[in-house]
Amino acid sequence: MPNIFKNERSYVLGDPELALLGDRDKLAQWRHKGVGPAFYRLGRKIVYRGVDLNQWVEAQRVDPVRGAD
Numbered sequence: 001m002p003n004i005f006k007n008e009r010s011y012v013l014g015d016p017e018l019a020l021l022g023d024r025d026k027l028a029q030w031r032h033k034g035v036g037p038a039f040y041r042l043g044r045k046i047v048y049r050g051v052d053l054n055q056w057v058e059a060q061r062v063d064p065v066r067g068a069d
Contacts, residue, residue, distance in 0.1 A: 004057055005050040013046050
């Protein structure tokens with residue numbers, strides 16, 4: 001699968017590309033529950049690496065044929 005996010009880029013809250021995953025509140029809930037993509041907390045700033053976002057997106061892939069058991 002081609003990457004959705006640029007691997008060499010870092011994304012911060014407010015970047016429009018992150019809207020593909022959810023709004024700020026959804027991302028905050030995932031961080032709190034520990035279920036979303038990997039991130040860095042730099043003081044009060046949250047930073048997502050593109051490579052981490054792409055890995056997380058790929059891990060969310062569902063194959064409907066295999067899921068039909």
